[in-house]
Amino acid sequence: MSKRKPDQTITHRIELQTKERELIQDYMMFEQANKLIASLASMDIKTMYAWLNVAEALGFLDTPIPTVTDLDEIAGAVGGWATNTAIQNEQSRQEKHGTGFSLQDDLNYMIFRFFGGTREEWDAQTNGA
Secondary structure, eight states, X not given: OOOOOOSOOOOOOOXXXXXXXXXXXXXXXXXXXXXXHHHHHHSOHHHHHHHHHHHHHTTSOOOSSOOGGGHHHHHXXXXXXXXXXXXXXXXXXXXXXXXXXXHHHHHHHHHHHHTTOOHHHHHHHHHHO
């Protein structure tokens, strides 16, 4: 039997309201996010780190994880720390509060006195150092 040609075309149209469109868009976004999360979770750590390097190098994101683009910042931070440590230690020694000693000196003195040291022993120990 041969198939006869249709003599009419019937069209069905589905129209969505704004709320229904928003729900479908949200659903599609969550499905895409689930696929992305599944692909990220299945990646090994080296591949993920490589993609983070690429994304940060292209300027898409700035991760708290050290990447290749952070090398100058890391080197600067280490150099700054090394040069400023001595300066900061000297400044903290010079910062005084009401008793004429730094807070660290006062704490050390209280601990020294707690274990039975005298003021003369403390003065001899700190002036001799």
